[in-house]
Amino acid sequence: MSAEATAPSGRRGHRRDVLRLRQLGRAAIFGTAVGNRLPDALEHVAQAHRRHHPGAELDILRRAYLLAESAHRGQTRKSGEPYITHPLAVTLILAELGAETTTLTASLLHDTVEDTEVTLDQVGTAFGDEVRHLVDGVTKLEKVDYGAAAEPETFRKMLVATGSDVRVMSIKLADRLHNMRTLGVMRPEKQARIARVTRDVLIPLAERLGVQTLKTELEDLVFAVLHPEDHSRAQELIREHAERPDPLAAVADAVREVLREAGIGAEVHIRPRHVLSVHRARRKRGQLDPCDYGRLLILVGEDADCYAVLGELHTCFTPVVSEFKDFVAAPKFNLYQSLHTAFLDEAGRLAEVLVRTHRMHRVAETGVVALGDPHRSADGEPTADDAERVDPTRPGWLSRLLEWQRQEPDPDTFWSSLRDELASDREITVFAERADEGTLHLPLGATCVDAAYARHGQAAHTCLGARVNGRLAPLRTVLRDGDTLRLLLAPDGSSGPSPDWLDHATTPAARIAIRRWLDERTPEAEGEPERPAPPALPRTRGRAPDPAASGEALGAVVPDAPGASVRLARCCTPVPPDRALGFTVRGGAVTVHRESCPSAIRMVGAGRHPLPVSWRSGAVAGRVTLRAEALGRAELLADLTEVIAAQGVAVEHAEVEPPRQQRVRHTYTLRLPDASGLPGLMRAMRRVPGVYDVSRAVRTRP
Incomplete structure (x- = not known):
């Protein structure tokens, strides 16, 4: 916003100028120094605004412009133009999209608090709380206060504000569009940096908010900065195509005739591809066909007319079935609807077609901007939630983003997680087996781990497994659109995530929660986290609580390393009376492995010196990994976990592999209160119907 602003030397330091600014501000706000005539500079904005809102009140725009003009007077952009041209241009962009008056008012003022002596309180007093909230939402944080974290923390602040009013992001997107249009005055390295942030953050946000008009122009501007040669080539192809007759014109005429004879009122337009779209089509298809430079856009009055048009097209022409998608019955996550x-x-000419109503078209082009004020009903009255600033139009992806950003205080991690979250431009819908649990909207590629944290939050730490479409599935299973899901949770505190969950988690909400749980509980060993004992568990069916959980010695004795911290390797989970070897790791600690552990064999082969390990007498708590081989059947997981709980054993991690030839494999990492009870536990698990083998297992490292 203010990246191109410059001010006269010492302006802020002169009391005279401050007093002058206050006088001009009062005149702008209360209209005491000027008449009520609309300034000439606002005429284009007013005309565009009246096209969408014929009865709009313009006096508040006049007052906002006068305050902005007086506040920014003396400031110029890098191009040498008066700075007021920037908020005017941003406001015109929004007016042309159909934004309502409050958004335009805030747009005119959006840089005043950041770059001038005007305060948020003054904005609120003069223009109301809504305008104040919008201006505050797009105001940058100062680098002098936040240093390198200023940019990510500014975006965090902006997203939080967007969560209660999506108009904040509308203003930011229009602001970035005008800055990208005038980016040529910047140094090349700064152009590239701004273009990359626009590509990674702003364009995905425009896509999610459905503001297609802004998104496509931003894409082309970024494309020109980051890939100038490819951009020039695509532009040349478009120019060459424009010099020849467009074959889509004849196709459009044929479609008009078909629809006229069918009695369907429709408009048929040729919608040209933008520059980046042409480049992508050329990379995908190689040599472009003359019909590849555009698509037919058919606009109708009612939803039913969309399907009537589709029927006529598929009857009178040869449909390409693989290209059919119905986003009318199932809208995209950004409100987009079309056939x-x-x-x-x-x-033999191939034509791609979009069919939508006029209302759908407006939403498809301008997204949330077309929705107007989210806090007022269609008759202009405040909604019940208005006082709480709860936006009823908030999409699911934004709710998820707001949830996980609260859990991630580190600005660098937040910034990288935000880019990762926005990199996925498609959502899937996952249905619960139980109707009262509702549906989940997750990014494409999400797994059962992601679903667990999306549904249960921190309680997902205790997830043992999942049932997808009625069948047991491992937590790493990638979910598909339309899947049904049941998540299986252990009792609170009896299990927790393992490090390999990070390999299966794709959403920031899941990754941040898992990483925080592991960081709070695991010291480092061999360069990786090593989980300590969990909190003490209550007695279960007469068994004693886990001694390791209360912090007692693990029972492994390493005579050649007196005083060293001893840890049991989680990969092979040694317990008495296993033959074991110790290896000195970073910090002087000793990690104990089973003698047959592949990691131990590998370290010995690499020349690492093993230390002899013995076990102390008496009851010794320990962690063990068991693998159960069984014939697949319903409720097998529940029966096994019940048997394990009956032995007084805590489940730290469980994984169920997909069935193969009616056989399934369950792998459990368990914490035993007394390692001597291991044989009895394994016998009890073998007695579960369908289980034909239980053995010790070695977990591979992620």
Whole structure:
């Protein structure tokens, strides 16, 4: 916003200028120094605004402009233009998209608090709390206060504000669009930096908010900065195509005739591809066909007319079935609705087609901007939630983003997680087996781990497994659109995530929660986290509580390393009376492995000196990994976990592999209160119907 602003030397230091600014501000706000005539500079904004809102009140825009002009007077952009041209241009962009008056008012003022002596309180007093909230939402944090964290923390602040009013992001997107249009005055390295942030953050946000008009222009501007040669080539292809007759014109005429004869009122337009879209099509298809430079856009009055048009197209032309998508019955996560199809005409020309109503078209082009004020009903009255600033239009992805950003205080991790979250531009819908649990909206590629944290939050730490479409599935299973899901949780505190969950988690909400749980509980060994004992567990069916959970010695004795901290390796989970070897690791600690552990064999082969290990007498708590081989059947997981709990054993981690030839494999990492009870536990597990073998296992490292 203020990246291109410059001010006269010492302006802030002169009391005279401050007093002058206050006088001008009062005149702008209360209209005491000027008449009520609309300033000439606002005419284009007013005309665009009145096209969408014929009865809009313009006096508040006049007052906002006068305050902004007086506050920014003397400031110039890098191009040498008066700075007021920037908020005017941003406001015109929003007015052309159909933004309502409050958004335009805040847009005119959006840089005043950041770059001038105007305060948020003054904005609120003069223009109301809504305008104040919007201006505050887009105001940058100062580098002098936040240093390198200023940019990520500014975006965090902006997203939080967007969570209660999506108009904040509308203003930011229009602001970035105008800055990208005028980016040529910047140094090349600064152009590239701004373009990359626009590509990684702002364009995905525009896509999610459905503001397609801004998104496509931003894409082309970023494309020109980061890939100038490819951009020039795509532009040249578009120019060459424009010099020849467009074959889609004849196809459009044929479609108009078909729809006219069917009695369907419709508009048929040719919608050209933008520059980046042409480049992507050329990379995907190689040589472009003359019909590849655009698509047919068919606009109708009612939803039912969309399907009537589709029927006529598929009847009178040859449909390409693989290209059909119905986003009318199942809208995209960003409110987008259209029917997509493609057909071949009699001349063999391929035409891609979009069919939508006029209302759908407006939402598809301008997204949340078309929704107007989210805090007021269609008749202009405040909604019940208005006082709490709860936005009823908030999409699911934004709710998820707001949830995990609260859990991640580190700005660098937040910044990288935000880019990762926005990199996925598609969502899936996952249904619960139980109707009262509702549905989950997750990014494409999400796993059962992601679903667990999306549904249960911190309680997902105790997730043991999942059932997808009625069948047991491991937590790493990638979910598909339309899947049904049941998540299986252990009692609170009886289990927790393992480090390999990080390999299966794709959403920041899951990754941040898992990493925090591991960081709070695991020291480092061999360069990786090593989980300590969990909190003490209550007695279960007469068994004693886990001694390791109360912090007692693990029972492994390493005579050649007196006083060293001793840890049991989680990969092979040694317990008495296993033959074991110790290896000195970073910090002088000793990690104990089973003698047959592949990691121990590998370290010995690499020349690492093993230390002899013995076990002290008496009851020794320990962690062990068991593998149960069984014939697949319903409730097997529940029966096994019940048997394990009956032995007074805590489940730290459970994994169920997909069935193969009606056989399943369950792997459990367990904490035993007394390692001597291991044989009895394994016998009890073998007695579970369907289980034909239980053995010790070695967990591979992620």
